[in-house]
Amino acid sequence: MHNTVRRAFLLLFVVGAFVAGTVILGFSFFRNSEEWATHRANNHLYSGGQISAAGTIYDCNEKILAQTKDGKRYYSTDSAVRKATLHAVGDTEGFMSTGVHALFESELTGYNIVSGTYYLSKFGIGNDINLTLDSNVCKTAYNALNGRKGTVGVYNYKTGEIICMVSTPSYDPENKPDKDTMNSDKYKAAYINKFLSSSFTPGSTFKIVTSACAIENIPDIYERTFTCDGELEVGGTKVICNGKHGKQTFEKALNNSCNSAFAEIAIELGKTKMQKTAEKMGLTSSFEVDRVPLSKGTADFTKAVDIDMGWAGIGQYTVTANPCMMMTLMGAVANGGETVRPYYVKSITTPKGFSTYKASEKRADEINLNYDTAEKLQELLRSNVVNYYGENVFPGLEMCGKTGTAEVGDEKTGDNAWFVGFSQKENFPYAIVVLIENSSSSARQAAIPVANTVLQSIGG
Ligand SMILES: [Zn+2]
Structure with missing residues (x-):
């Protein structure tokens, strides 16, 4: 009797353990099968550790950006397109974590829980991915950067479609430089998509944030005048301006990108209001563009004293911003505060x-811009183009925008040249960011021509 009870318990235990084991196996199969099936050792999908068999990747005009033929992965037939779209498409070796090859690996290989990679193993085909990118516009941007490091992004602020996303340095995936060359300064950070995954000192483009803070917190800002004699002294130290602008209104000070005026405004606003506005405008936030979380910018003024706030107000101090977030912010301003999140993967078939x-x-709820502030910023940014840069630098585009020349490192390395802006043309709802690192010329001379060339190539 005693033995029978013991055996019954033992049997119950064995059955229980079996059931538990099956559940765990089933659960882990469900969770990990995708990873197991697409593991780099699986020879159906990979040859020599490289992705080989997968679906086709198309741009917005059905032009092929990557495809598999006879078990080998090929890119666009145009080498400039290959370089211009590499960070969006991704390499085949897995160095570029933000390319579609890596991010949508299981979709491209056609994996699903029921048939595994059946289609791919049997027919050598996976799912196709259509991107929103226009490879022609990407190529134009890549060529306009002309060997300089940086990034260009353009999106439709009504729909969210990114039509241009270029990051440099890039390389030709079908003719990759050798390992030593890849490790040289010329190809530094070549695997990083700077548009999504990096943050930079924003320089004067941050005056847009300071302006928004002033519009919302200084009731008589439009009646004020600011006098610039080439520098602003703050408790014994100086914020240097790029010119001697004399007596100016708020609007004129933004046109002139006057450091004296904007340092003065930021100091008056103070660190709490300035930080709140920077946060509200999304600069310290991140959202996912397809599956890539944006690099967060920084605006931490908790320890800032007056002179620090002076520098912060003109986008220096410790302020950094992500290029895609700056572009999205421009979209928010253009759209009267309605912020559409950018994306570049259109569909999977x-x-x-x-x-x-x-x-x-x-x-994109990370950007909270009210209608009234957005409208006032539109007017100010339009005034920059009409009254300062000149309509002729953006022929026929009804552009609004702001340049920024951000000091980084010493004089020898050059400054970062920015342009952020958008078109107000009814049938041309595009916002743009251009960033050229270590530029030898000013943002006005370097970044504006790139922005114009890229925008003019849309629809062409
Ligand atoms: Zn000035």
Whole structure:
């Protein structure tokens, strides 16, 4: 009797352990099978550790950006397009974590929980991915950067479609430089998509944030005048201006990008209000662009004294900003505070033609800009182009925008040249960011021509 009870308990234990084991196995199969199946050792998908068999990646005009032929992965037939779209498409070796090859690996290989990678193993085909990028505009941007390091991004601020996303240095994936060359200064950070994954000192483009803070917190800002004699003295130290602008209104001070005026405004606003506005405008936040979390910018003024706030107000001090977030902020201003989140993966289609994913318009709640402030910023940024840069630098585009020449490192390395802006043309709802690192010329001379060339190539 005693033995029977013991055996019954033992049997119950064994059965229980079996059930538990099955559940755990099933659960872990469900969770990890995708990873197991697409593991780099799986020879159906990879040859020599490189992704080989996968679906085709298209740009917005159905031009092929990457495809598999006879078990080998090929890119666009145009080498400039290959370089211009490399950070969006991704390499085949897995160095570029933000490319579609890595991010949408299981979709490209056609994996699903029921048939595994059946289609790929049997027919050598995976799902196709259509991007929103226009490879021609990307190529124009890549060529306009002309060997300089930086990034260019353009998106439709009504729909969220990114049509241009270029990061340099890049390389030709079908003719990759050798390891030593890749490790040289010329190819430094070549695997990083700077548009999504880096943050930079914003320089004078940050005066847009300081302006928004002033509009919301200084009731008579439009009646004020600011006098610039080439520098602003703050408790024994100086913020140096780029010129002697004399007596100016708030609008004129932004046109002139006057450091004296904006340092003075930021000091008056103080660190709490300035930090709150920078946060509200999304600069310290991140959201995902497809599956890539944006690099967060920084605006931490907790320990700032007056002179620090002077520098912060003109986008120096410890302020940094992500290029994609700056572009999205421009979209928010253009859209009267309605912020559409940018994306570049439009749809995914199975070998049988079924759509498994279609991008939808999403709000970017990380940017909180009210209608009134957005409208006033539109007027100010339009005034910059009309009254300062000149309409002729953006022919026919009805552009609004702001340049920024951000000091980084010493004089020898040069400054970072920015342009951020948007078109107000009804049928041309595009916002843009251009960043050229270590530029030998000013943002006005370096970044504006790139922005114009890229925008003029849209739809062409
Ligand atoms: Zn000045």
